[in-house]
Amino acid sequence: MIKAGSPPPGGYDEMFSAPGAAQPHYAAYWRWLEGVSMDTIERKRKEADLLFHRVGITFNVYGAEEGTERLIPFDSVPRIIPASEWGMLERGLLQRVQALNLFLRDIYHEQAIVRAGRIPARQVFANAHYQPCMQGIDLPNDVYAHIAGVDLIRNNDGDYYVLEDNLRTPSGVSYMIENRRMMMRLYPELFARHRVAPVDHYPALLHEMLEQSCHVTNPCVVLLTPGRYNSAYFEHAFLARQMGIELVEGADLFTRDGVVYMRTTAGPQRVDVIYRRIDDDFLDPLAFNPDSMLGVPGLLSAYREGNVVLANAIGTGVADDKSIYPYVPDMIRFYLDEEPILKNVPTWLCREPQDLSHVLAHLDELVVKEVHGAGGYGMLIGPASTREQIARFREQLLAAPENYIAQPTLSLSTCPVFVEEGIAPRHIDLRPFVLSGREVRLVPGGLTRVAMKEGSLVVNSSQGGGTKDTWVLEDAPC
Amino acid sequence: MLSRTASELYWMSRHLERAENTARMLDVAWNLSLIPFAATVDEEVAAPLKISGTWDRYISRYDTVQINNVMHFFSLDEENPGSIYNCIRSARENAHAVRGRITSEVWESINATWIELQSIRRYGLIAMGASAFMDWVKERSHLFRGAAYGTMIRNDAFRFLRVGTFIERADNTARILDVKHQIHTGVGNSAVEYYRWNALLRSVGAYEAYREIYTDRVTSEHIAEMLIFRAEVPRSLRSCVEMLAELLPSVEGEAGMDAKRLVAVQFARLQYGDISHVFEVGLHEYLTDFLRRINELADTIQSAYLELV
Numbered sequence: 001m002i003k004a005g006s007p008p009p010g011g012y013d014e015m016f017s018a019p020g021a022a023q024p025h026y027a028a029y030w031r032w033l034e035g036v037s038m039d040t041i042e043r044k045r046k047e048a049d050l051l052f053h054r055v056g057i058t059f060n061v062y063g064a065e066e067g068t069e070r071l072i073p074f075d076s077v078p079r080i081i082p083a084s085e086w087g088m089l090e091r092g093l094l095q096r097v098q099a100l101n102l103f104l105r106d107i108y109h110e111q112a113i114v115r116a117g118r119i120p121a122r123q124v125f126a127n128a129h130y131q132p133c134m135q136g137i138d139l140p141n142d143v144y145a146h147i148a149g150v151d152l153i154r155n156n157d158g159d160y161y162v163l164e165d166n167l168r169t170p171s172g173v174s175y176m177i178e179n180r181r182m183m184m185r186l187y188p189e190l191f192a193r194h195r196v197a198p199v200d201h202y203p204a205l206l207h208e209m210l211e212q213s214c215h216v217t218n219p220c221v222v223l224l225t226p227g228r229y230n231s232a233y234f235e236h237a238f239l240a241r242q243m244g245i246e247l248v249e250g251a252d253l254f255t256r257d258g259v260v261y262m263r264t265t266a267g268p269q270r271v272d273v274i275y276r277r278i279d280d281d282f283l284d285p286l287a288f289n290p291d292s293m294l295g296v297p298g299l300l301s302a303y304r305e306g307n308v309v310l311a312n313a314i315g316t317g318v319a320d321d322k323s324i325y326p327y328v329p330d331m332i333r334f335y336l337d338e339e340p341i342l343k344n345v346p347t348w349l350c351r352e353p354q355d356l357s358h359v360l361a362h363l364d365e366l367v368v369k370e371v372h373g374a375g376g377y378g379m380l381i382g383p384a385s386t387r388e389q390i391a392r393f394r395e396q397l398l399a400a401p402e403n404y405i406a407q408p409t410l411s412l413s414t415c416p417v418f419v420e421e422g423i424a425p426r427h428i429d430l431r432p433f434v435l436s437g438r439e440v441r442l443v444p445g446g447l448t449r450v451a452m453k454e455g456s457l458v459v460n461s462s463q464g465g466g467t468k469d470t471w472v473l474e475d476a477p478c
Numbered sequence: 479m480l481s482r483t484a485s486e487l488y489w490m491s492r493h494l495e496r497a498e499n500t501a502r503m504l505d506v507a508w509n510l511s512l513i514p515f516a517a518t519v520d521e522e523v524a525a526p527l528k529i530s531g532t533w534d535r536y537i538s539r540y541d542t543v544q545i546n547n548v549m550h551f552f553s554l555d556e557e558n559p560g561s562i563y564n565c566i567r568s569a570r571e572n573a574h575a576v577r578g579r580i581t582s583e584v585w586e587s588i589n590a591t592w593i594e595l596q597s598i599r600r601y602g603l604i605a606m607g608a609s610a611f612m613d614w615v616k617e618r619s620h621l622f623r624g625a626a627y628g629t630m631i632r633n634d635a636f637r638f639l640r641v642g643t644f645i646e647r648a649d650n651t652a653r654i655l656d657v658k659h660q661i662h663t664g665v666g667n668s669a670v671e672y673y674r675w676n677a678l679l680r681s682v683g684a685y686e687a688y689r690e691i692y693t694d695r696v697t698s699e700h701i702a703e704m705l706i707f708r709a710e711v712p713r714s715l716r717s718c719v720e721m722l723a724e725l726l727p728s729v730e731g732e733a734g735m736d737a738k739r740l741v742a743v744q745f746a747r748l749q750y751g752d753i754s755h756v757f758e759v760g761l762h763e764y765l766t767d768f769l770r771r772i773n774e775l776a777d778t779i780q781s782a783y784l785e786l787v
Contacts, residue, residue, distance in 0.1 A: 054589060054593065056574075228574050236578070240578035241577070241582075246578075248480060252480050263480065263482070264731075265479055265480075265481055265638075265730070267731055
């Protein structure tokens with residue numbers, strides 16, 4: 001028998017509205033859970049570990065011993081989203097990704113949004129991820145971010161907020177699919193009680209989108225991986241297998257007369273579309289980082305000639321930067337003439353004098369982030385910092401205000417996870433994957449990441465974060 | 479298909495086949511070491527070192543040829559590149575590199591083997607028992623082959639995987655026969671000979687086959703004939719080369735003409751050869767020549783299909 005769970009004080013819980021009281025869309029699940037023994041859950045958890053290990057659903061850890069593969073902790077309490085809520089998210093995501101693609105096309109062509117004064121020129125053109133080599137290049141369907149992973153959180157006001165747009169090589173979609181397979185295998189009875197929208201067709205949609213992304217009929221599509229020691233190698237192999245396309249490394253490809261070929265047992269074969277999981281800087285040693293062994297010499301010039309499609313396009317990083325993020329709602333208004341459906345987290349740009357003085361006055365309440373920082377570096381979390389840390393950060397901030405943005409400290413919603421004593425709330429986020437081909441589409445669901453430690457807000461898998469299955473219910477549970 | 483993929487698949491199956499053959503060879507040495515023929519045991523125990531050409535490496539690490547050391551050297555020794563442990567590790571790495579190209583069942587059979595092997599290694603060979611370990615290796619090899627045979631589509635990926643198996647197996651059968659024939663000839667003790675030839679047959683899984691084909695007493699001539707020329711014995715040189723002669727011509731493209739020619743010539747030699755001719759030139763000389771040819775074929779396959787051009 002599972003002890004009744006409860007929401008954390010002052011927080012928003014996905015499952016419980018009050019101690020022991022499940023939200024309506026969780027009612028059927030909670031009825032089921034109350035009848036299950038902890039032993040059963042524990043046995044299934046072990047079975048899941050064994051299966052994940054056997055199948056090799058792992059990620060590689062950098063810095064550790066070569067080839068160290070770890071399991072990502074999997075929690076079997078699903079994160080459930082009712083259909084109506086998903087409908088709103090879906091519309092908001094499609095709108096957002098559409099606007100981001102229009103923005104990318106614009107800044108590499110007419111630059112209307114800059115000329116209209118809606119985004120300062122230096123924010124775009126002085127950005128490290130802006131690629132001048134993309135200027136004036138026309139891409140099929142005008143798509144830049146073919147695959148976008150948008151990180152969403154729910155605040156304690158119950159509303160969703162976009163935390164980050166990932167437009168380069170977002171990872172995690174393989175876990176979305178494998179988590180679902182695992183849940184269906186371990187708890188088939190739950191799927192009889194709920195109408196859970198399927199996510200299994202993601203690879204088919206992805207393949208269709210990649211084929212549509214070039215003008216060749218029956219194009220040769222490949223997935224380019226940095227290789228088996230990359231942290232996301234499992235995902236690369238998984239997607240290539242699911243789509244039935246070749247998983248290639250840089251050394252398998254070469255260019256001749258501006259055309260990309262792969263080396264096969266039957267001689268060179270032309271490649272039309274590359275779903276690349278390598279960052280811009282490593283794509284072509286002739287154009288970018290000359291020391292990189294991961295890429296293909298001559299790839300950029302083949303790309304510029306229109307002889308090969310890259311998904312995602314080169315230079316998409318300029319649009320998923322922290323300094324561009326505050327402008328996304330404005331992009332939606334500018335390009336689509338619509339009001340944004342999804343909220344941004346309020347953001348102060350420290351290079352604006354007004355914003356800066358507000359930030360300096362409220363350092364102990366805010367989160368201050370470096371514009372180009374990632375992975376939690378160069379960050380100040382006001383409420384969790386000492387006076388000395390705040391004082392030191394104040395100096396850095398005053399020295400180079402343009403390097404920083406600030407946001408209010410959000411309280412991520414929680415969802416129960418299985419712990420030894422029963423279930424307990426842990427913070428979560430959500431990453432749905434949006435595909436842009438001739439039209440923009442997504443499967444109902446995404447990857448829910450979980451901070452497995454009590455109170456922690458870190459959901460990152462390299463920091464011990466876990467995942468859980470995400471259910472979009474097609475209608476009310478029976 | 480990608481040259482690199484073909485190469486990984488080819489080496490994956492070669493490594494697994496080598497692990498299985500090593501287990502078979504060790505099984506014989508182990509069982510013979512339990513039978514008290516004091517004068518000849520040493521040779522039997524040393525045979526795996528001669529067959530695999532690892533004598534020097536072994537002697538530089540261990541002082542004496544002693545069954546427990548030989549067992550460890552070939553099973554779980556990380557320092558021996560040809561140990562079962564290293565073969566399975568290499569095969570798993572090959573499989574990992576192309577896991578997008580093999581079926582999930584093939585991948586899982588190899589990955590599970592690797593996971594189990596690591597725990598076996600933690601507890602040691604003694605804890606598991608030598609015979610149980612050899613049986614386990616053979617079983618895992620059967621499982622891999624079954625998964626590959628039962629789930630992979632019949633394309634070039636499957637062909638290169640099979641080519642690796644038969645190149646390795648032909649090489650192994652020839653080596654086992656060569657070494658065993660040298661140490662078995664002229665023992666003069668019929669009881670000893672009986673056990674040794676039987677053990678050899680068991681090592682290539684052909685004991686029952688011999689009984690069915692020849693029915694009479696086990697002789698070195700019959701064994702040689704069976705393991706070289708018999709089409710119905712799956713580990714014979716002829717069977718292996720016949721499979722290669724079927725597989726290579728069906729690989730797509732023009733790249734491998736030399737390999738296709740070599741395998742056709744070699745197959746004709748086995749198809750029309752006979753054992754009395756083999757003994758005229760000398761079994762050792764015949765097998766040395768065969769090993770040279772099969773390795774030439776392997777090199778040709780390597781440069782025609784598997785190397786990045």
